[in-house]
Amino acid sequence: MDERYQQAIRYWTLAQPIVSAYVAAVVRDFRDRDDVLQEISVAVLEAFPAYDPARPFTAWAMGIARNQIGTYLRERKRNRLVFDAETVDLLAVAFEQLDSAQSRQLDFLQDCLAKLEGRARQLCELRYQNDLKPAAIGSLLNMTPNTVAKSLQRIRDQLRQCIERHAAREGGQP
Amino acid sequence: MIPSPSERINGYLDDVLTADQQAELSAWIKAKPEHARIFAEAILLHDRLRNTLGTDGVPNAIHLSTTIESPRGWLANLWSMSSFVRASAAAAVLVFGLMALWFTIVTPTASAAIRELDRIIVNSMRTNDRTFEIVVEEITTERRGKRSPRPETQRPPKPPLDEATLYVRAGNQFVLMAKLQDGLPFVTGSNGQQSWAVNPRGPVKVSDDVNEFNRDLPGHESSVPLTNLHDGLEQLKVAYDLTFAALGPEEYQAEDGHVTQLIAVKKPKERGPQRVEIVYDGATGGILRMRFIQMPYGPDRLDLRLSLVSEEELPSDFFQHTSHHTPDRKVEVEN
Numbered sequence: 001m002d003e004r005y006q007q008a009i010r011y012w013t014l015a016q017p018i019v020s021a022y023v024a025a026v027v028r029d030f031r032d033r034d035d036v037l038q039e040i041s042v043a044v045l046e047a048f049p050a051y052d053p054a055r056p057f058t059a060w061a062m063g064i065a066r067n068q069i070g071t072y073l074r075e076r077k078r079n080r081l082v083f084d085a086e087t088v089d090l091l092a093v094a095f096e097q098l099d100s101a102q103s104r105q106l107d108f109l110q111d112c113l114a115k116l117e118g119r120a121r122q123l124c125e126l127r128y129q130n131d132l133k134p135a136a137i138g139s140l141l142n143m144t145p146n147t148v149a150k151s152l153q154r155i156r157d158q159l160r161q162c163i164e165r166h167a168a169r170e171g172g173q174p
Numbered sequence: 175m176i177p178s179p180s181e182r183i184n185g186y187l188d189d190v191l192t193a194d195q196q197a198e199l200s201a202w203i204k205a206k207p208e209h210a211r212i213f214a215e216a217i218l219l220h221d222r223l224r225n226t227l228g229t230d231g232v233p234n235a236i237h238l239s240t241t242i243e244s245p246r247g248w249l250a251n252l253w254s255m256s257s258f259v260r261a262s263a264a265a266a267v268l269v270f271g272l273m274a275l276w277f278t279i280v281t282p283t284a285s286a287a288i289r290e291l292d293r294i295i296v297n298s299m300r301t302n303d304r305t306f307e308i309v310v311e312e313i314t315t316e317r318r319g320k321r322s323p324r325p326e327t328q329r330p331p332k333p334p335l336d337e338a339t340l341y342v343r344a345g346n347q348f349v350l351m352a353k354l355q356d357g358l359p360f361v362t363g364s365n366g367q368q369s370w371a372v373n374p375r376g377p378v379k380v381s382d383d384v385n386e387f388n389r390d391l392p393g394h395e396s397s398v399p400l401t402n403l404h405d406g407l408e409q410l411k412v413a414y415d416l417t418f419a420a421l422g423p424e425e426y427q428a429e430d431g432h433v434t435q436l437i438a439v440k441k442p443k444e445r446g447p448q449r450v451e452i453v454y455d456g457a458t459g460g461i462l463r464m465r466f467i468q469m470p471y472g473p474d475r476l477d478l479r480l481s482l483v484s485e486e487e488l489p490s491d492f493f494q495h496t497s498h499h500t501p502d503r504k505v506e507v508e509n
Contacts, residue, residue, distance in 0.1 A: 017218070017221070017222065018218070020221055020225070021214065021217045021218040021220075021221040021222075022214075022217075024217055024220065024221040024224070025213070025214065025217040028189060030224060030228065031456075031457065083196075083200050083203075084200065086204060087200045087203055087204055090203060090204060090207075090210045091203065091210055091213070091214060093207070093210070094207065094210035094211045094213070094214040095214050097211065098211070098214055098215070098218065102215065102218065103218065106218065106219065106222045109219075109222055109223070109226055110226065113226065113227070124223070124227065125227060126296070127188070128223045128224045128226075128227040128228050129227045129228055129289065129292070130292065130293050130296045130459075131228065131293070132296065133188060133189055133190065134188050134190055135190075136300060139300065140296070140299055140300075145190070149184065149185065149188055149190055152184065152187075152188055153180070153181070153184040156184065156187070156216075156219060156220070156223075159219065159223075160219055163219075
């Protein structure tokens with residue numbers, strides 16, 4: 001395989017978690033997010049011959065992502081658009097500036113998830129595996145939606161602290 | 175009390191903010207670059223959680239086949255780049271997706287199918303009451319002269335199921351409304367504590383054994399009860415091999431393109447229908463219809479289809495026998 005394309009895949013592998021998160025910030029539906037991300041993946045790889053290696057790759061890929069998201073939002077005429085164009089642009093800048101080390105730290109997430117037990121694990125799976133909102137989770141587990149939302153917030157905080165502890169202990173490298 | 179930015183961010187992650195709250199969050203993000211960074215970090219974790227717990231990438235491979243019509247140029251060369259797969263799960267999604275694209279095959283794993291079945295099971299718990307229409311597509315009867323020693327064949331013939339209506343409620347409650355050969359109505363059911371049968375002739379029969387009359391519905395013989403959606407679906411996880419299958423183009427279009435089909439094929443030596451097809455709403459996991467191939471029903475094997483008619487809540491006394499006959503009918507309690 002052409003060295004150039006191997007390079008494209010290498011770069012994309014590193015940039016993809018950040019681009020994916022940017023898409024998730026704007027496109028709320030998980031499945032739509034997957035579709036948009038795939039379109040971006042293909043667009044990035046197709047456009048790679050025009051990529052200038054002097055530029056940061058993540059910022060370049062984010063430019064493509066912004067265009068794709070813009071197309072998606074226009075096509076869908078989404079009435080559930082949460083953020084206006086200005087906020088979407090500000091978020092793009094914020095994601096571009098995230099240190100790739102922050103993204104790599106999240107590789108500790110698996111270890112931290114393994115420590116979750118009982119109700120916390122169940123809540124996490126219902127939210128992220130089954131894509132259920134707090135109201136639906138509450139009806140299944142006989143909890144109020146507010147209690148579910150608070151619990152999910154607490155679980156994410158715990159996971160973040162766990163990831164930071166791991167990263168501090170192991171110098172940020174999983 | 176004014177909610178903290180953290181509460182607003184978490185509300186956004188769980189999609190529970192009102193339009194006003196979302197506008198507040200948007201204003202907060204715009205106020206300082208530092209706020210946008212905090213929000214971005216929260217999303218980074220949220221997105222990774224979803225990628226880790228949610229899909230293992232396989233549904234992405236499925237979507238890729240529907241969103242890209244043909245392989246484009248050098249992208250196809252990714253086929254030989256397996257060394258990059260290990261770089262990250264996300265990259266694997268892309269590479270696997272492109273491989274599937276190039277070879278125009280989609281081979282989602284059994285684990286993805288099991289996860290989809292889990293989603294269907296969770297969705298099935300959202301609603302208490304469901305109404306299905308039954309259509310019997312084909313009946314195969316055991317060969318004459320080979321009388322089965324099973325007690326099923328010694329019992330009275332089972333009521334015809336074609337065009338019957340099945341009402342089910344959580345807690346093993348059900349009502350089956352069918353018509354006998356002579357066109358007279360036959361109703362049987364259970365309120366979860368007693369089972370009963372309202373035959374057009376003779377007394378209404380009631381039993382404290384909740385399984386006494388469920389023999390009039392197929393499935394109880396093979397742990398795939400039609401009267402208990404949850405248990406039936408759980409049984410598929412144990413005794414069946416699961417996979418996805420494409421719908422025909424006409425059917426796909428008729429369903430507005432949002433439907434998915436899960437196929438369960440019985441494992442050797444397990445009991446139950448040979449094959450179960452579940453057509454469901456890909457977005458919600460809600461079952462639209464199920465097809466049971468070679469479903470044991472006494473001496474017969476049925477191919478039957480259950481189509482969801484309604485998820486409307488039924489009256490609270492609907493599963494009592496008294497709702498299905500006049501008060502002057504004689505009631506006989508069996509022990």
